[in-house]
Amino acid sequence: MNHNFTETFLKASFSIDGISISKEDALNLSREVRELISNELKDPSIVYLQDDNPLRFCLTFFTLLDFGHAPIALAPDFNQVQKDHFLLNKKRSWLENGSFIKIAINGKSEIEFENSYACLTSGTTGSPKVCWLSTDGARFNASAHAKSLKLSKDHTLLQSLPLYHSFGIACYLWTVLELGCQLDFNTVFLGMKGLTKRVDAKTLKNAVLYASPAQLKFMLREKVAKPVTGVDIISFGGGEVLSADVIKLEDKFEDIKSFVTYGLTEAGPRVSTGPIDKERESGFIGCAFKEISVKVLTDADELKSSGLGKLCIKSPSLKQNQDEDETRDGYYITRDLVQITDDEIFFQSREHDLIKVGGVSIYAKDIEVVAREFEGLKDCLVFSKEHKMYGEIPILIAEGEVDKTELLIFLKDKLAVLQIPKKIHIVSEFPRHSLDKINRKKLFEIIEESS
Template sequence: MSENLYDILAARFPADRAQPCFIRLGEAAISYGDLEVAVAQTAGHLVRKGVGAGDRVALQAPKTWQAVAVYLATLKAGAVFLPLNTAYTPSEVEYFLADAEPALFLTDAEAFVAEAADAPPLETAVACSASDLAAIIYTSGTTGRSKGAMLTHGALTANALALHEAWGFSPDDVLLHALPIFHVHGLFVALHCAFLSGCPMVWLARFEDDAVLEGLAKSTVMMGVPTFYTRLLANPGFTRERASHMRLFVSGSAPLLESTFLEFEERTGQPILERYGMSEAVIITTNPLRGERIAGSVGYPLPGVELRIGGGAETGVIEIRGPSVFSGYWRMPEKTAEEFTADGFFVTGDVGRKDPDGRVWISGRAKDLIISGGYNVYPKEVELVLDELPGVVESAVIGAPHPDFGEGVVAVVIGEGREADLIAQARERLAAYKSPKRVFFVDELPRNAMGKVQKNLLRDRFADAFA
């Protein structure tokens, strides 16, 4: 039996293919039947273009339902999907194309699907094994040159089935989809849960307040990044009544502030479900669907995922092993070998701890660890204190070269106040070596496409803080 991910997803499409798949505000819906026909013809068109099993198909195109058809058609043809951020510059794209060497690079999914209308449809998916490559996802590159994480059909299937079960998806759901689809969150997490349920999606090209508020009226589940939730809370139109029929709000891709979690629950009566994932493993842990969701915690490992703290310490680098973990970095065998332990655990680079009951907490990235005067400082611990201080909207803590301590703690803050006051208030709550020695106020923090603060840029900008 083929283990092609497309076959596994399509087997769960609704029996009545006339059921809507993509609900577009102000436009006609696209049915599951429409999608299935487009996928078969687009897969046939790929084959006609000479794309074979294992070939890469790169797509850098706006978010449309046709872009999803290209993704599914690539799977069906046994090829490897390579999504590229629409914000990438030509020079950045040049790097990815040179590295992945795709057989086809597409920038207009709508036109490509339209071209495929006269292609002989590929009725049967190319047989694939669980170990065959399905996609290459390039890491965000916040700490260096992007690496291509190789995800197999088996890895994506295992993760999708585990999430579908963990989050209680059913055909009665309607998913509000406002995420980009060049990233695992919108492409794999959201789409796969919907397809496995055969449920519709309210399909939004991007997050826009009015469209999201309108879409919420038709939906039962929303997946978003923390910025989505802060924007909703800032909108007076987002009321408890507006959210009353929603059964689940999921947040990921960047840390959710405790203040956002608490304010959202107070406004709606519903706690956001925060989860933890990365390009190399899609989703790793999740707070429970039924059970306590705690602000600041990312919940428990998904079934099948083994999670441990490296070195046996109480707090340390998180290591994982399981069927959904990637098979390595594209054409980087040495880097792959560096990132896995001798017993097969992937070293995530995220620092955290695990409670005796298995609940996981993330402290930050290992590369963000500050060593000041010989003491380890975890930025997340300092940020949690700063974010509670009056006048602080959000903070990012970094280390900068210091003549006496090696590194000194620097806080970059969105908000208002006086540097000396914030340092004094932090000092009341933190040991001296953890407290910021400098505070800089900014209008915004640099972020990547999924909302993660790019601390490498902050370290460059404030490298002379103690000069």
């Protein structure tokens, strides 16, 4: 056994939907997991980890690491065809126990990175990719993220985002292990109604809630009779949020601190955090953690400490399976265009969302921000399409039951000429990945089929 992660993790307190899980039940479940793994996996193995029981998922994750195995965290509905995409021509052994499913690749030589685990990227722009993350890097990342939010052992983390995602593993599992704080598992997302019920049941105190931009929009639509108490901190990640929207949401809480955070699976995953401030420019995603260095790769192909360019990250928690073309001087090159000014990072656009219309740079997010103001529009996506005359033109896909003509009139009144979408598609509901990110690949397939 290499570690005692499980023993440390079990020192924390756990609950599900606000109902406490006894220490005895947690210990008994841990013994079951330990016995199963020790009996069935004799050699260090790469292990697919899937489980819809949240506490058992956590205990299995840490127990596998304790025994020298390398877990790959997957969604419960991740199927065999998808698994084969990642690990072809490998010798597999099956181990099943109800909803607890593992597929192990036996043999020490198969484990390329010791003391590591793997997560998948969300696949927002294509197929998900495997990222191998070290346990030391993960512990650093969880601690740095917790410090940026001023978390302590007295806080309760409200799990409302997937555990199997790199964010969930760092911000729930590793954070609990590092701080010893309480972890409350939730079977459904805790919107305003759910939080209000928890207040009424007196099961909400010193709580911390992580939410996605899509969840922010959902919470804004919900009505509350009185401000929610017991939530100290709410932090938004997984995409850009508008400060004005977060400030509106703050009115539904009593004495809450709001933050925006940025990260990506390849970075292990968190990079920066910052307080929500209506005075700051649009796109603020915080300042890098103290131990993380960030730069921009400019159009002149130079690494600079400030200015506009692709965000580049040097961090102890970067993924281990890096390709040569992904790095420069130890910095991981992201596909996110940012502006760094006085150590503050401002998100501009995804690389694929920069649209050159007649040689003029147009940012998809600038169009999306305006479009989301249109009544009845739930969400939208702007992308680039080749054009003979202009080189590229913006195309808008709108989610919701909206009138295309009225939407176009609305946009023409608020956007510059080159920003106006040359075509608008209406989709009733967007397909999404974990963290509620839009599944662009499936969305484009829907558009193609309907054209």
